Amino acid sequence: MAAQRKASRYVVPVAVAGIAAATIGLVPALAASGDPDLPDITAQQLIEKIAASDTQTLSGTFKISTDLGLPAFDGLLGGIAGGAAGGEGSADPSAQLTKLVSGTHTLKVAADGPERQKLTLLDGEEQYSLIHDGDEVWAYDSRSNTVFHEKGGDESGPAPEKELPASPKELADEVLKAAGDTTSITVGGTANVAGRDAYRLVVEPKQQGSTVDSITIAVDAATGTPLKFTLDSTSGGKPVLDAGFTKVDFGKPAASEFDFTVPKGAKVTEGDQVEKEFGADRGGEHGKAPEDLEKAFGDLGLGGLGGADANGPEIIGEGWTAIAAFDSGAPAPKTEDAPKEAQGFLDALGDKVSGKFGSGTVFKTKIVNALMTDDGKVYVGAVTPQALVDAANAAK
Incomplete structure (x- = not known):
């Protein structure tokens, strides 16, 4: 529904990390006991397995480390985004989630289908929570005791939907066809992620001149759910993106996990207020x-x-x-x-x-x-x- 599309601007990190985790990753080989012995599988079969995954519920903890090779800029980006979203101390996700573009962070995530997701960013004794429940988004910053709230109401009508492949095999065929002569897609062995056996799907450019060295996605052998993703640069050193589940449970989270009550004394900012005060003037x-x-x-x-x-x-x-x-x-x-x-x-x-x-x-x-x-x-x-x-x- 339209309200959900409006909310999705802020819950993409939750949906991606909680349901697919396909844009975050963790250094391979977390298991101390060695890689698991799993049946052989081709790259096409593994892509089909990902496409066929019907994971709708999970909860867990993961770490994310980002190294873009940039000078330290936590304060700079936070100030820019905070100013655009209503100033310092704002619980607006556009101000808070810039923290993830540098450094190492621990997050807790829960997902119950497309209607409910929750992400909590832990920072010492402080924490930031982002909750999507139906047509509402709540965000809370404990450091500043501020709340951001947005309720769906976009009446622009349904967005046009793109035609999707009819089956996992068709999707895998399209992925491999799109890769063409510019990309190598292989299965690079196995790994153990958060106590679960996984295959490693390795994507590598064949062209010279790209800054991407390789992308490695660990795929849960039982469910087909991506559990980790590593992005390495040709410049070497630490991965550009290095994060992934350290604990994961595919059971249904308790409904109370997505409940939110405004803390006593917290200042609440409505999303339409931020749009009205800052949205129209950002382009200038x-x-x-x-x-x-x-x-x-x-x-x-x-x-x-x-x-x-x-x-x-x-x-x-x-x-x-x-x-x-x-x-x-x-x-x-x-x-x-x-x-x-x-x-x-x-x-x-x-x-x-x-x-x-x-x-x-x-x-x-x-x-x-x-x-x-x-x-x-x-x-x-x-x-x-x-x-x-x-x-x-x-x-x-």
């Missing part, structure tokens, strides 16, 4: 660039931020080395014009580059890199900085 005079970035990342499959339409960015190349290019419509921002607290972060993040295209700055992470030229052109992708420079040069 330079609102076009964030929209284009959203389209660019969507086309590259980086985070599901949206897809390009006829007016979207140009896609250069294909597969793992695809680059989205667009004109931001404005000169590149100068670091010295940024807020004082952000200048050091931006200086550490960006490298000055030049070529036939002129000059610009490459903003880099271990996975996604972006080149912004001084005249406002943007090139972004999960590729090396040199690949971005080459694309900019070729465009001239």
Whole structure:
């Protein structure tokens, strides 16, 4: 229903981590006793097993560690998101969940089908809880004793549904077909995750120039539920994303798990109040660039931020080395014009580059890199900085 779609903006981390866990991961081989001995299985059969999984309920604990190769920015991102969502101390998920983009965190999760999910982020004696129950979303930050509440009410009508494969085998066929000549998909042995036997599905780019080294998903041998996911970069070192279940139970959580009562003295902020005060003004005079970035990342499959339409960015190349290019419509921002607290972060993040295209700055992470030229052109992708420079040069 429409109300559930509105709520889903904030419960994606819950649904993903609680039901599929397909975008978070943990370093393989947690079992001290060695990998389990399981029947042989092909990559296609394992993909079919994932597609056929009907897991609707579970509860558990997992850890997530993120290393994007960036300078420390917990305070910076929290301040930016907090300001956009209503200031510091806000329980708005858009302010709180930025914590997951760096460092190591422990979370507890519970899921009871598509109607109910709960995620609790533990931080010492403090905790942050996000609860989706039917058409309502509640969030509570114990540190600031603040509550965020949103009740569904979007009357825009049902969203168009994409045609889905009719069977797990069809889905597996489509995945393997989409991988084509650019991707290797194999079964890389077995593992033990949170006391459960699992197969390891390994996805690796065949193309040179991608920043992705490999993606490994541990799939529960009994249920087909993904239990962990490891994203490694070609730059080496710690995984970019390293998290996964340390404890999991596929039983139905108690209904009381999703109950929420506003704590005494807590300040409650309604979601429509945040939208009214901050939503309309976030884009401002330079609102076009964030929209284009959203389209660019969507086309590259980086985070599901949206897809390009006829007016979207140009896609250069294909597969793992695809680059989205667009004109931001404005000169590149100068670091010295940024807020004082952000200048050091931006200086550490960006490298000055030049070529036939002129000059610009490459903003880099271990996975996604972006080149912004001084005249406002943007090139972004999960590729090396040199690949971005080459694309900019070729465009001239």
